Amino acid sequence: MVKRFPQWRRDDAAHTPRHAVDGVRARRRLLSLLLALILAAPLAGLTGRAAYAADLAPAGASVGGQSVAGMTRDEVAAVVTSQAADTTVSVTVAGQTIEIPLEQAGGSIDAVALADALIDGADLTDSTAPHFVNNAGGGSAASVDADAVAALADRIDARVGTPAVNASIQPTADGDAFEVVDGSPGRGVDRDSLTELVETATLTVTSQSIELPLEDVVPAVSDKAAEQAAAAADALIAPAVTLTGAGKTIEADAATRASWVGTTVIDGELVPVLLKESVAAWVDQAAAGIELDPISAIDNVDADGDLLEPARPAQAGLEVTNRSAVTDAIITSLDAHQPYTGELATQEVAADTEQRVVSSGTDRFAYTAAPGEKWVDINLTDSTITAYEGYEQVHGPILMNHGGPGNETITGTYQVYLSYEKQDLGCTAGWSYCQKDVHWVTYWHGNYAIHSAPWAKHFGVGADAGSHGCINLPEEEAHWYYDWAETGTVVVSHY
Template structure:
């Protein structure tokens, strides 16, 4: 056995199969190697210790490949390879925000960034698309090149930024406005006035080109051009038309009836018109509307009014003496002001009211006339009872009054009778004429006082006062019975 000198600090079991024998005289210990056991191979741990980190790394790489974009991918010149979709979206937005447009003008150069212009792209959608089309787990999609992204700018933000960055190049346009004209009680348009400034389309195109090519800066000619107002005259005209339409119909309605109209000037005082970049809107103040709401019960509530009609013997209405009116009462005014304000903001000035209605009753009065040729009497019947009976004068034997059932037709308060060429008589200014059968009529006879005897050319003569009463009492369509 070969003697080996060990490290002074070696442990007794420092080696497989070795024993340590210290000298009895204090000399250095020796190590005696025991022969290896037959059939017992030596342990090799190298593969284990190396394999564990390699396996973990491989698993991590596989997991990463499932969420990362393939190497070489870019969006509008922004490298996104090796990034997650979220990281790519952030990178795209950051690049656009920092991309600079240099305005070159006779008054000098001015710089403005994408962030200043309110520039934006749909970074999330672009990043998601880049990952969907070029995932790292698919090597066939690696190094695909770049895809374009549509850049937009916020006009109001860009205009303000350009005006601030290059004030010498900018004359602000004047937006169109809408105002209420008290003289005409109507809304009118104040036209827009164009200004001067940097062409937004040129700036946007330059920003787009720089972003697409991956440049962080680009220069454009900043010669002033006409700048149209954001709120145009046409937009103001449209708002004026809508507002004046509201004023034409504004009010509180019961059914189709505008029961409580609202004065145009009052309605305009409720409204506030504003414009944000050309989008005209209007709002109404419920607190201002409330005063009109408080007055609604007095204007809307009413008692029912019963109808009174004149009918014939079969119940047919000849005349409505008193029109029936349904009673009504406003159920509640709670919330009306707020609800009406919301309607007005939407361009609707017709506010429907909810009312409880009370029906009206109808009183019918039947009326008819009777002429007795035998007794020369005229009778006025009301509800089948004789109201008046008058002596009258009907037609002479040579021009008799025709028996039969007729109805009152044409009526006139005054006319000449028989006064035409070839006529056998002429009586002027005959009063209170009510025709019932051709040229036969009731009328007043001021030229005689022989009532109760036949006297006429076929008409029924009455004293003037009686004829006036009959004229007013018997509406058109009143039944007339002439008999012996």
């Protein structure tokens, strides 16, 4: 059984009169009101501190003349952003006024950081405050980029004055050393006054203007400083630089090394420096001289994809793998005034195999041959030479080099008419070259011959246009054709 109690009021239970209860309640409300007033009284004169405690801008806080008192950080930052966008720097010189946005003048304001500083009680009129530094990138709320201020001064000088010209250095006519290019004084505005103007605009987030006179301006880099820089640059390029790779040696002459040098100005001193991009460009050029694209093999196939005969052999390519490391090593050595000798490391690049669909009949050949007839196919498109007996390949195809622009290999059907085991090529009046003791020379028309080319490091597409019209082959291949192609053997040259 659940026991239920009657519902009754405390004043009823205590038999307290109704008017007495009401009086107690009134006294309690009055006491609560008095307590609230007592607690509020100490805060009445500490409005700023109360706002700070609440993470709000304190009383009297303002940005660019606009009050931000009582605003949140985000609200203050929004005001700072708006004011900074409207802030300008105006400079009047010789009756001409140049006005540009603060940011272009070099003033930089971090709205969030400046809002934090204001809420922390910062005074924007104090240039020694922790939130302000006189250089860009300092991580403070307000900063000034000295280079941007200098650029503004140069712009003003160019418009209304005469810019001073810094002394500089340049390679000599021979390119193997450096010489001084004299500087000259000018007339312009005072840099310190301009910097102070931009600082004030940045710190207070208010537009600033000033009238400045033209003054004599000396070059930031003197002739003496340039003389010292020229001597330093000469020392920088003095050591030799040599690269080897794939059997080749590449040297950077003094003029090339001089082209790697640039200069920078540090505290009025002209300092020669090695330009990494220039050194890298030379290394790339050296690498390109030994690199080869792979030559894909070509197989002649019929319409069903069945192999008829190989048309061109594959040849692996070659690529340099340490360009960046070599570039850095050259710079390190020259900076230490030490010569550099290094190797361009290479690796092979695999070649693919392509299929070329051709006729399955004898019409795919460049020559109509009798059964067993010897003939030589010179394919200038594939850069190959192949020996046939009838329509059977007996040697090749072999990669070869043919004539280049202005010395193109003739096309047509000809016959071997003369052979020499060894002969000097060119070496007479009217010829622009001379190769002594060239072996296995097989003439098939006029001065056109098949012969060895020991000077050639590579054969085939990409290296092929290197002769004066003859067919250049490796030594052993030229020897084979010399022995096989007797007088009267047909030679067909075609694209």
